[in-house]
Amino acid sequence: MSDLLRAENLSAGYVTAAGLVQAVDDVTLSLREGEVLGIAGESGCGKSTLAALLARNIQLPLRVTGGTLSMDGELADLSRALPRPQRGTLLSVLPQGAMNAINPTTRVRDLAYDVLRAHESGVTRKSARERAAERLGELGLPPRAVDQYPHELSGGMRQRVVAVISTLLNPRILIADEPSSALDVSSQQALVALLRDLLSREIIRGVVFITHDLPLMRSVADRVAIMYAGRLAELGQTDQMLNEPRHPYTRALVGSVLVPEPYVRRHRIEGIPGSPPDLANPPVGCRFHPRCPLADDKCLTDPPRVGDLESFAYCWRVAEAAQGQPVAPTAVAGSGA
Numbered sequence: 278m279s280d281l282l283r284a285e286n287l288s289a290g291y292v293t294a295a296g297l298v299q300a301v302d303d304v305t306l307s308l309r310e311g312e313v314l315g316i317a318g319e320s321g322c323g324k325s326t327l328a329a330l331l332a333r334n335i336q337l338p339l340r341v342t343g344g345t346l347s348m349d350g351e352l353a354d355l356s357r358a359l360p361r362p363q364r365g366t367l368l369s370v371l372p373q374g375a376m377n378a379i380n381p382t383t384r385v386r387d388l389a390y391d392v393l394r395a396h397e398s399g400v401t402r403k404s405a406r407e408r409a410a411e412r413l414g415e416l417g418l419p420p421r422a423v424d425q426y427p428h429e430l431s432g433g434m435r436q437r438v439v440a441v442i443s444t445l446l447n448p449r450i451l452i453a454d455e456p457s458s459a460l461d462v463s464s465q466q467a468l469v470a471l472l473r474d475l476l477s478r479e480i481i482r483g484v485v486f487i488t489h490d491l492p493l494m495r496s497v498a499d500r501v502a503i504m505y506a507g508r509l510a511e512l513g514q515t516d517q518m519l520n521e522p523r524h525p526y527t528r529a530l531v532g533s534v535l536v537p538e539p540y541v542r543r544h545r546i547e548g549i550p551g552s553p554p555d556l557a558n559p560p561v562g563c564r565f566h567p568r569c570p571l572a573d574d575k576c577l578t579d580p581p582r583v584g585d586l587e588s589f590a591y592c593w594r595v596a597e598a599a600q601g602q603p604v605a606p607t608a609v610a611g612s613g614a
């Protein structure tokens with residue numbers, strides 16, 4: 278069985294007057310059939326950029342600088358956006374607050390019509406309405422929502438309804454970029470339950486779920502990738518990642534509160550001094566080494582990937598531990614930043 282998505286050494290950056298902001302750097306990961314792959318990390322670490330790359334929503338100033346992406350076993354042409362016939366069928370995107378951006382005079386049934394009409398030119402408004410109502414009912418949501426306007430639905434219901442409508446064409450892959458960040462905890466859990474239901478009914482086959490919220494990640498993801506400064510630090514089974522993290526950054530993150538708001542971007546992770554680097558001028562070697570209590574001179578060179586493609590960490594200390602060597606720091610962190 279091929280992976281739904283496979284990124285290999287994928288790199289991309291924003292072209293700015295000050296140079297290239299390398300927002301995604303050498304990322305290798307896969308999304309397997311039947312799973313929710315979570316992507317977490319502090320604000321500005323590149324989560325949304327990675328989501329845009331995986332969805333092939335690549336628009337200037339974002340530019341791919343290296344690597345490959347396979348979708349459902351086929352190498353994707355990263356110089357082109359996802360072709361229209363594959364939008365909604367191979368892949369759909371569920372953004373944050375999707376329906377807030379929709380014209381307030383558009384009812385849910387009009388949205389369903391637009392989604393279906395993009396692929397079935399002969400679809401009628403009546404049958405689009407019926408199919409949307411049926412799908413809502415099948416998933417335990419009120420079918421009458423099809424006749425409602427966005428403002429008539431609560432925020433949580435709106436986001437669940439959009440999730441249902443955007444998956445009407447049974448896309449194999451759903452990319453959910455912070456879909457729940459504006460929701461209260463019970464609405465978040467209801468959205469997670471809905472995504473799980475969509476997967477178990479095989480309406481969708483895999484989900485990439487982006488969030489800065491680690492407690493939420495625990496309830497939604499089968500595996501989690503942790504990003505730091507554009508790179509993956511660690512990827513593994515959710516339980517292992519949250520209970521026995523290997524990478525010093527994951528350990529720090531798990532023990533801290535993540536904050537998404539731009540004005541607190543310089544928030545310090547509890548117990549770790551410093552802040553994430555400027556991606557226009559990142560440190561050499563391990564991106565985390567200037568803040569890592571275990572860093573030594575080796576960390577000035579790129580860390581090896583330790584583990585297989587299902588579960589790995591990029592870290593010299595983890596590599597040494599895997600070889601039975603001591604992991605004590607031998608130099609003061611902070612060099613090379």
Ligand SMILES: Nc1ncnc2c1ncn2[C@@H]1O[C@H](COP(=O)(O)OP(=O)(O)OP(=O)(O)O)[C@@H](O)[C@H]1O
Nearest residue numbers: 291293298300319320321322323324325326537556
């Ligand atoms: N259009 C742009 N032009 C230049 N730099 C950008 C642009 N969009 C994002 N960036 C930069 O790219 C880096 C990664 O941003 P990205 O939005 O992918 O991070 P994120 O982890 O999703 O953050 P957040 O959780 O705040 O959404 C950041 O340093 C950001 O400032």
